[in-house]
Amino acid sequence: RLLNVGLSAMASCMGLVAGGVTLLAGRPSQGKSAALVSILRYVARHRLVAYCATLEMTAMELTDRILSAEASVPYFRMLSGNISAEQRTAIIDRSCDVASWNIDFDDRPGMTLAQISASARRQKRRHGRLDLLAIDYLQLVTPDSEKENRVEQLDKIARSCKRIARELQVPVLGLVQVNRQATDNADSRPRLQNLKGSGGFEEHSDSVVFVHRPAWYKMEKPATGQPENAEIIV
Numbered sequence: 001r002l003l004n005v006g007l008s009a010m011a012s013c014m015g016l017v018a019g020g021v022t023l024l025a026g027r028p029s030q031g032k033s034a035a036l037v038s039i040l041r042y043v044a045r046h047r048l049v050a051y052c053a054t055l056e057m058t059a060m061e062l063t064d065r066i067l068s069a070e071a072s073v074p075y076f077r078m079l080s081g082n083i084s085a086e087q088r089t090a091i092i093d094r095s096c097d098v099a100s101w102n103i104d105f106d107d108r109p110g111m112t113l114a115q116i117s118a119s120a121r122r123q124k125r126r127h128g129r130l131d132l133l134a135i136d137y138l139q140l141v142t143p144d145s146e147k148e149n150r151v152e153q154l155d156k157i158a159r160s161c162k163r164i165a166r167e168l169q170v171p172v173l174g175l176v177q178v179n180r181q182a183t184d185n186a187d188s189r190p191r192l193q194n195l196k197g198s199g200g201f202e203e204h205s206d207s208v209v210f211v212h213r214p215a216w217y218k219m220e221k222p223a224t225g226q227p228e229n230a231e232i233i234v
Helices: 009-012 032-045 059-071 075-080 085-099 114-126 150-168 180-184 202-203 214-218
Strands: 021-026 048-054 104-108 131-135 173-177 206-213 230-232
Touching: 021 032, 021 150, 032 048, 032 059, 032 104, 032 131, 032 173, 032 206, 048 059, 048 114, 059 075, 059 085, 059 104, 085 150, 104 114, 114 131, 114 150, 150 173, 150 202
Parallel strands: 021 173, 021 206, 048 104, 048 131, 131 173
Antiparallel strands: 206 230
16 A cells, blocks of 8 residues: 555655656556556546556556545455455446546557657647646657667657646656666665666656655565555655
């Protein structure tokens, strides 16, 4: 269970404001997707508008995660169908509310930032506003040029994110993977230099937020019924 991250809290300490770029980074299985789900839920509950380009998970998978959190039904139980009658009722009740939320998911494979930007512009015209642009995740965005090396490609993606944020006057939240070298750090906590692929992510972002689960590296499991603590490193 990850802490419930609100958009206002992120805006005050993480720079999640119009025209800014915030990176949500971490190693696999650290809780980046859980944090994204929490943020999207907060946006929707406050009648705000979000556009989420999801290149890792499908729109259905991300919607199921949101519904799981809203109905307080473990995600793995939803997937297996091993749920009680009460849980089934909770899922049905919450699905009606979730269906009315102003969150537009785009899970087309191989999207470029130009395509993401164009879709975000359409959503802004459609709703008359756009309060959050989320991209999951940036290293999966298809580069504009295949002739450049990987570092140059990612550097251009990082610069383009900042340009999009300023042009649309919208906060851009980009999920980013952290390289394996992070496990060599003290307590395995990630650092800015561990952002995978390019120093451009550090250079062109306004803030970087790492999700870290200490118990995951120590192979420690919380006591039965107790949530595992996750750290948010800004």
